[in-house]
Amino acid sequence: MKPAPKIGGLVPFSSCDYPGELACVVFLAGCPWRCGYCHNPHLQAREQHDAAPQWDEILIWLKTRRGLLDAVVFSGGEPLIEPQLPEMMHAVKALGFKIGLHSGGSYPKRLQECLPYLDWVGFDIKSDFMLYEKVTAVTGSGAVASASLKLLLAGKVALECRSTIHPSLHSEDELIHLAQILSKAGVQRYVLQSFRPAGCIEPALINSAQLHFPQPATLAAIEQQFASFEFVPTLVA
Ligand code: SF4
Numbered sequence: 001m002k003p004a005p006k007i008g009g010l011v012p013f014s015s016c017d018y019p020g021e022l023a024c025v026v027f028l029a030g031c032p033w034r035c036g037y038c039h040n041p042h043l044q045a046r047e048q049h050d051a052a053p054q055w056d057e058i059l060i061w062l063k064t065r066r067g068l069l070d071a072v073v074f075s076g077g078e079p080l081i082e083p084q085l086p087e088m089m090h091a092v093k094a095l096g097f098k099i100g101l102h103s104g105g106s107y108p109k110r111l112q113e114c115l116p117y118l119d120w121v122g123f124d125i126k127s128d129f130m131l132y133e134k135v136t137a138v139t140g141s142g143a144v145a146s147a148s149l150k151l152l153l154a155g156k157v158a159l160e161c162r163s164t165i166h167p168s169l170h171s172e173d174e175l176i177h178l179a180q181i182l183s184k185a186g187v188q189r190y191v192l193q194s195f196r197p198a199g200c201i202e203p204a205l206i207n208s209a210q211l212h213f214p215q216p217a218t219l220a221a222i223e224q225q226f227a228s229f230e231f232v233p234t235l236v237a
Pocket residue numbers: 031032033034035037038039040041044076077078104
């Protein structure tokens with residue numbers, strides 16, 4: 001018998017985790033990367049959370065949400081770490097919900113298995129793929145993320161790429177270069193989000209955050225690469 005999926009939490013209602021749809025968010029526990037700016041460090045360990053429902057309980061509850069919710073979003077941590085994710089998506093799809101995924105793409109083989117079920121993906125881009133290790137602290141992370149992005153683009157899944165940026169992790173030139181890489185690859189929508197101190201456990205990152213990063217000229221150079229671009233600034237207290 002397979003072990004139960006490891007659930008880190010459930011948000012029963014969200015209007016901001018799947019563009020234009022009312023969704024619930026299932027957080028899967030575990031992540032192979034260790035980004036210093038992670039604002040969900042409690043979801044990095046691969047363990048069922050005591051306060052979270054079991055997956056079979058969530059499925060029973062979802063049956064009562066038909067007609068009330070449009071979509072189920074799988075988030076994390078890194079949801080692709082869960083070996084049963086394709087089966088979970090199959091079960092959710094059978095109930096009539098759309099499926100969203102928040103992922104950094106650390107398991108391209110599992111992403112490929114999930115592709116037939118995906119309606120929308122929010123894909124976390126850490127940096128230029130050659131520089132991933134600086135953010136994730138894991139060797140080879142850029143290669144698997146790049147492979148996953150290629151799968152998503154080839155699979156023609158509705159896609160939003162998003163990057164959390166910090167002046168200690170990204171230079172302005174690197175951000176422009178990254179935008180060029182993504183644009184050339186075929187990414188249409190890109191969101192840059194400033195580092196948020198909430199949840200971050202690295203004081204050095206919190207102390208070196210800058211209010212005016214990146215500069216307007218950098219944002220303008222990035223914006224012109226995409227059909228749709230958004231910058232989400234965060235005020236640093
Ligand atoms: S990939 Fe996401 S969940 Fe994993 S450590 Fe980085 S920010 Fe946190």
